[in-house]
Amino acid sequence: MxxxxxxxxxxxxxxxxxxxxxxxxxxxxxxxxxxxxxxxxxxxxxxxxxxxxxxxxxxxxxxxxxxxxxxxxxxxxxxxxxxxxxxxxxxxxxxxxLIEEITEMNSVTISAGAMEASDESKSVILKPLDIVTTPSAMGDIMGAFQTLPGTSTVGNDGRLFVRGGDASEVGIYIDGMRVGNAYGTTAGNVPTRTRFNPNLFKGTFFSTGGYSSEYGQALSSALALNTKDLSVRSQGDLSIMSIGGGYSHTLANEKQSITASANYFNLGPYQGLIKQEVDFEAAPHGWDLELAAQKKVGKNGLLKVMARTESGGMSLWQPLPGSENRVLVDLKNDYSYAQANWRTILKKDWTVFAGISYSKNFDKINYDSLQVERQNELLHLKATAVKDFSDRLSAKFGVEQFLHPFSEKLIQEDWTRGYSDRESYLFTEWDYYLNKDLVFRAGLRGGRSSVSEEKWLDPRFSVAYQLHEQGQLSVAAGNFHQLPIENYRVLNMDLQNTASQHLILNYLFSKEGFTFRAETFYKSYDQLVTFEGLPESPEGLKNGGSGYARGIDFFFRDRETFKNTDYWITYSFVDSKRSFNQFQTEVQPSFAPKHNLSVVVKHFIAPLKSQIGASFIFNDGYSYTNPNLDNAEMNAKTKSFQNLSLSWSYLPKPNLIIHLACSNVLGRDNVFGYTYSPKTNSQGVFESIPQGQVAPRFLFLGIFLTLSKDKTANNLNNL
Missing domain, CATH: 2.60.40.1120 (Carboxypeptidase-like, regulatory domain)
Known part of the structure; x- marks a missing residue:
């Protein structure tokens, strides 16, 4: 119970x-x-x-x-x-x-017009090591970027030309600060180079159009170079080259580092051994001193300081078409650049940046009996703040101020002219992620010039959509303004901004070892500067020109298929016409070939401790005006430009590198245009002189030795 x-x-x-x-x-x-x-x-x-x-x-x-x-x-x-x-x-x-969490690793990024290389980028394009080892670049930053889509190789210039735009339409920045006169001053058909060593930089951002509202005063492109953070070790680097030499020394610890370098070059001995097509009275020569320092400030802050000064020159005899006489062109250049910037992360997801930079360029030019001095300065002040409101919404706010004095003087006449412009800018840009596959970006940039007394506003917009795990589609559009170059503004200070509108559609496929990029674009021009007469003595300057550029680019890079081999192939088609400068009709500019092809291959041979490289660059020729044909402008075209370059890098010891490179190994006689006599000869023909290469080939030999406690360290560790 x-x-x-x-x-x-x-x-x-x-x-x-x-x-x-x-x-x-x-x-x-x-x-x-x-x-x-x-x-x-x-x-x-x-x-x-x-x-x-x-x-x-x-x-x-x-x-x-x-x-x-x-x-x-x-x-x-x-x-x-x-x-x-x-x-x-x-x-x-x-x-x-549940709401999807958006991070840099899983979210789509806007790729229209943008090519980025950095430690954080999902699609690495060109690192500093790529720049140094591209055979046709000869260690020059712009030489390497000329193998990327959207660019055109103008062999007698050396600067960067993007999608039918002049080289002056490319804005160049270091750590977000504008660089004035980033290229060395040159004369005749001697191609120039960028002033800065690629070893300084950890990454690059190259936009061929539709770029961020943070950047302005560039109709075609923005190239942003980001310097390294703290150096990893103390070491010395000695370079002995066929054109000169230099030494760089770095002191580093966990909280700060400083690098000082000195370099000297003189092509005189080299030109004494190898015949040149140009008659140099004094070969290109120069020296530079450079300092770069980094220091951690607080828990999240980093302060960077950089300074550079250099001096150089050249002297050459320039032939005159239809005459046995020659003109002596003598050029001397002094240049200084300095900047400091500070970046830190604050509470409540704020990131702030403040920077200041100063450029000063001084040219002394003697053209026969004409003596000219030209001085160009640029002071840039900038502050930005980025706020992450959430993982879906972020905003950037910025303010900039430029002080831009320019003057030129005729020495014998004791006559000076110039101006001093103050440019002010405000910009903002907002990113909104609807989800990890779809992002919208809207930006606005406003500016004002004290000289032209003009105000302008540039709206810009981008959107990107993730099609699949490795592929995405992007669209970018916007307005862009740029004040005319100083040589024109000093003649007519009432000149207004030139204007451009960009529309870009981009497809990007990226996975481990492979990158494929296809992009089509349309770009309109308005208010371009036109004048009467020749560029050397323009008259009646006004904002009367217009035009367009349209085309498509392809880029493919493969580091996976072939063992120890990295190669990329680029093709760009550009249909560009504009009425500008002395041209009264819309013409194809001489700096905008329609078809541009480049192939770069690098292969490492482990048993030989060597890397061999080859690059081939092709375009279909440069347009020019031949007065013997008819009265039409740009009525002729040169034969195609072709350049096959080879390189060999040998590491006999871990801290020793021997690098040998040769451009245009086949010795092709590339012509970039013709200079015509202003009058006909006795047969009624305008005689001409071809604008050709300085020499059929250029040979470079460099020996690079690193001195440090770590016997395996070398220059490659810096790249």
Whole structure:
């Protein structure tokens, strides 16, 4: 009897306990309403919970009662908490929609017009090491970028020409600060180079159009070079080259580093051994001193300081068409550049930046009996603040001020002219991620010039959509303004901004070892500067020109298919016409060939401790005006430009590199145009002189030795 009573009481207690339990059930979905199987659901502070089924549904029982918090977790999505009140019986909750978490690793990035190389970039294009080892570049930054899509190689210039635009339409920045006169001053058909060593930089951002509102005063392109942070070790680097030499020394610890370098070059001995097509009275020569320092400031701050000074020159005899006479052109150049910038992360997801830079360029030019001195300065002040409101919304705010004095003087006449412009800018840019596959960017940049007394506003917009794991589609559009070059503004200070509009459609495919990029674009021009007469003595300057550029680019890079081999292939088609300068009709500019092809291959041979490289550059020729044909402008074209270059890098010891490179190894006679006599000869023909290469080939030999406690360190560690 007692046993029956005990069983009855036990069953009664079990039933009471069962009735006291609460059942929690519901469904977990994503933002699109699709089920999320495997999501974790748990009562906060308790072990009670479960995971969602294939259809997103879940159900579990708990003895908890009253107010509690239900926690939902799923990898790649934000954790969500839901307050609930539990009572015995069924507790059914409404479907829970989890929001996808957006990070740099899983989110789409805007790629229209942009080619980036940095430690953080998902699609690395050109690192400093690529620049140094591209055979046709000969260690020059712009020489390497001329192998990228959207660019044109103008062999007698050396600067960067992008999508039918003049080289002056490319804005160059170091750590976000504008660089004035980034190229060395040159004369005749002697190609110039950038002033800065690629070893200084850790990454690059090259935009062929539709670029950020942070950058302005460039109709075609923005090239942003980012210097290194703290150096990894103390070391010395000695370079001995066929054109000169230099030494660089670095002192570094965990909190700060400083690098000082000195270099000297003189092509005189080299030109004494190898015949030149140009008659140099004094070969190109020069020296430079450079300092770069970095220091950690506080917990998240970094201060960078950089300074450079250099001096150089050349002297050459320039032939005159239709005459046996020659003109002596003598050029001397002094240049200084300095900048400091500070960046830090503050509380509440704010990142701030402040910088100042100063450029000063002084040219002394003697052209026969004409003596000219030209001075160009640029002071740039800039501050930006970035706020991450969430992982979906961020904004950048910025303010800039430029002080830009320019003057030129005729020495014998003691006559000076010039101006001093103050340019002010405000800009903002907002990024909004609808989800990890779709991002919108809207920007606005406003500016004002004190000389032209003009104000302008540039709206810009971009959107990117992730098509699949490795592929994405981007669109960019916007307005861009640029004040005319100083040589024109000093003649007519009423000249207004030139203007351009960009529209770009981009497809990017990127996975480990492979990059494919296709981009089509349309660019319009308005308010271009036109004048009467020749560029050397323009008259009647005004904003009267217009034009367009349209085309398509392809870029493919493969570092996976062939062992120890890296290669990339670039093709660009550019259809560009504009009325500008002395041209009265819309013509194809001489700096905008229609078809541009480049192939770069590098292969490392481990047993020989060597890397061999080859690059081939081709375009279909340069347009020019031949007065012997008809009265039409740009009525002729040179033969195609072709340049096959080879290089060999040998590492006999870990700290010793021997590098040998030769450009145009086949000795092709490339012509870039013709200079014509202003009058006909006795046969009624305008005689001409071809604008050709300085020499059929250029040979470079360099020996680079690193001195440090780490015997395996070399210059490659800096790249």
């Amino acid at each position: 007692n046993l029956r009573l005990l069983l009855f009481i036990t069953l009664l207690l079990l039933q009471t306990q069962a009735f006291a339990q609460a059942t929690v059930q519901g469904k977990v979905l994503d933002e699109k309403g699709l089920p999320l199987p495997g999501a974790n659901i748990q009562i906060k502070g308790s072990y009670d919970g479960t995971t969602s089924e294939a259809d997103g549904s879940f159900q579990f029982e708990t003895e908890n009662e009253g107010s509690h918090v239900l926690v939902f977790k799923f990898l790649g999505f934000k954790t969500q908490e839901l307050p609930i009140t539990l009572s015995p019986g069924s507790n059914e909750i409404l479907p829970i929609k």
